[in-house]
Amino acid sequence: MTVSELPPRPGPPALVLVAHGSRDPRALSTVRALMDRVRELRxxxxxxxxxxxxxxxxxxDTLAALGDTPAVLVPLLLGRGYHVKRDIPEMAAAAQAPTRIAGPLGPHPLLxxxxxxxxLEAGWRQRPASAVVLAAxxxxxxxxxxxxxRTARLLSARLGVPVLPGYASAASPTVADAVHALRARGRRHIAVxxxxxxxxxxxxxxxxQAPWLASAPLGAHDAMAGLILHRYERARETQPVTAAA
Known part of the structure; x- marks a missing residue:
């Protein structure tokens, strides 16, 4: 067999971004912008x-459309939980093609x-008695x-101020409770x-609920696109393949 007769080498697996979904139309447009940024980088x-x-x-439906094309699924989720542990693996197991599932995006320095x-875009600067609530x-x-x-600890180390988690649902403390706890410690300038x-x-x-300022969601930042690609490559190297259904 000559070189010209050799079968083409298979390309890399498809990268499938797995978003939660939202009724807010801005969520879909943001995720699509993030997907476009990933495409620009790779x-x-x-x-x-x-x-x-x-x-x-x-x-x-996305996995069905890929047919027998291998894929790496990268959850656009920021920690381990039910969707990462149950929903996504169950959907992957039903796919026709072999798949790998990357870890969630957080915690990680790029996050x-x-x-x-x-x-910083929202106007953050360290002030006397400042602190942050990490809203999740x-x-x-x-x-x-x-x-x-862990993400809160990493952010605290980056900023040099206390950072407490605060949750929107299903966990405590709430954002309001975290703000109250920081005020009880004498923190006057509290960002979310x-x-x-x-x-x-x-x-x-x-x-x-931010007493001072609140940052925008993570969105299509370059570091987020880089983190997605990092999780993709890491899954290719380390994660077992889910066999085709």
Missing amino acids: PELSVHLGHIELNEPLLP VDTLHARL AGSRDPESRLDTQ ASCFTAPGRFAAECAA
Whole structure:
């Protein structure tokens, strides 16, 4: 067999961004902008989007459209929880093609890079007795809370001020309770760092409780796109393949 007769080498697996889904139309546009940024950074990759609920395309439909093309699923979720542990693996197991599932985006220094950048955009500067509440969605899963707490510690180390988690639902403390706890420590300038991928009800409700300033959701920041690609490559190297159904 000559070189020209050799079969073409297979390309890299498709990258499937797995978003939660939202009734807020800004969420879908934000996720699509993030997907476009990933494509700009890695034009040789086939990049797709699938939602767990509420928005189309749903993840099973995206996987069905890929047919027998291998894929790496990267959750646009910021910690471990039910969707990462149950929903996404179950959908992947039903796919025709072999798949790998990357870890959630947080905790990671690139996530902290984005949180820091969004705070700076909102007007953050360290002031006497300043502090931050890291506003997250919340989960009943203790590992999800551990992930948020670790992200808070990383952000605290970056900013040099206390950072407490505050949750929108399903976990405590709430954002309001975290603000109260920081005030009880004598912290007067308290910002809310929005640890949400995209705009939505939870992000808006948490931002409204900021005593000083609130940052925008993470969105299509370059560090987020870089983090997605890092999780993709890491999954290719380390995660077992889910066999085709």
